[in-house]
Amino acid sequence: MNNPRWTHRPKGSTWGDFGPDDQLGRLNLITPEKVREGVAEVREGRTFCLSLPLDFPGGNGLNARRHPPILRPTEGNGIAFFNREIAGHTDVICDDLAILHLQYSSQWDGLSHVGGMFDVDGSGTPRAVYYNGFRAGEDVQADETGSQALRLGIENMAAHGVQGRAVLIDLRHHFGDAFRHVSYDDLMRVMDADGVEVTKGDMVCLHTGFADVVLGMNRQPDKDRLHNSCCVLDGRDGALLNWITDSGLSALIADNYAVEAYPAKPGDACCSILPLHEHCLFKLGVHLGELWHLTPLAAHLRAQGRARFLLTAPPLRLPGAVGSPLTPIATV
Structure with a gap:
């Protein structure tokens, strides 16, 4: 596969699959048919706001670089x-x-949020690149005057539109609020127990209850509770990463801090500190949603014996940004 930016792509990646200059990744799987499938899930016309107030969690205990608006x-x-x-x-x-720190509260991670060191030309020298081989310093730039993703900016996601069928997996119902690394086997048991099916193009939402814990601390969070509450995906679990690939999901969303454990479980010295981010953002082009508020929706869906809904979740159309707050809406 020839590409002006790379001759080698990471193993298991989707680089080039949606075109040599693709900046959407697996959002391409949210087709008009997938939107119609989402609309078909609307039975009551009831809506749920899935965003935290954007001044939550409060303070900067989750990430020292990010501060309230x-x-x-x-x-x-x-x-x-x-x-x-x-x-x-x-x-x-x-x-x-x-x-506004764009990734302080409920947010989308853009594909320029996390890249990797990879030997794109087979020379033996890794270089800093992002999804589809877009390059640090050329396509994603920063200097003393500011920063800008000339490629893979969040505006591409906004312009495409983010609306379609979503599926909720209720981890909190099965595991409670205790801190837990969720493995592939754990995830499959939950999905089997609740009869949840994920098909190509679905957006997947993981309810852990973390946002509910954050809301209960009313902008004065306890740092220990922030880092030791609720479920996180085990980004070192290869079977779980393979499921993300094979499921065909178009976006992966959670109501916790980083979808996966951060930092991840110890791995090889050369490996990523955020292996699920690397797998999704860098290799597959799967956008990640973080710190959403899913508890009221999860309770309603469980009471109705449902898991699917229409999700409308565009980011800000802010050219050059690598992430964005949002106010997603679920319609059931």
């Missing part, structure tokens, strides 16, 4: 436009701005 008034001529009365008119105006 800050809202400020915009200014004109040094005057804050907030509760601003306009002389000679009846208007009162508020106009604000946000300083």
Whole structure:
């Protein structure tokens, strides 16, 4: 398979499968037919907001680099436009701005969020690349003036649209709120017990209850609880990674911090600290959703004996961003 950016692709990857310049990955599997399948799951017309308030979890105990949003008034001529009365008119105006860490709360990881060191030309020298061989420093850039993903930016996801059939797997119902590495065998037992089936193009949501735990701490989270609560996927489990590949899922979403355990269980010295991220974002082109709020939806679906629903979940159309907050909506 020839490509202007690579002659070798990672084993088991989808690089080139959707075209030499593809920037969508397995979102390509959300076809018009898949959207119709999602719409067919709407029976009641009831909606669920699947986003946390974007100032949760509070503090920066989950990730020291990420901080809660800050809202400020915009200014004109040094005057804050907030509760601003306009002389000679009846208007009162508020106009604000946000300083927003894009992956602080409920979010999508873009395909430029995690890359890998890989020998794309067979020279024996690995280089920093992202999904489909797009290159660090060329296609994904940063300097003292700012950062920009010229390729694989989150705007591609937004422009394609993220709407289709989703499937919820209720890990919390079976394992509770104790910290647990979920293996392939665990996942299969849960799916078998609940009669859950994942087919090509489905978006998969994992309910762990972590977002519910976060909400209960009301923006003043205990760091130990943040890092020692609820289920996480075992990214070192090769059978689990193979299932992600073979299932044909188009996106993988959880209500926990990173979908997988972070850091992962110890592995070889050369291996990724985030093996599921590497497998999904770098190799397969599977977007990851994190810190969603799935508990009310999970409770409703279980009461109705259902697992499928229509999911509408576009990110911000923010060119060059590598991740994005969102307000996803489930319709049942």
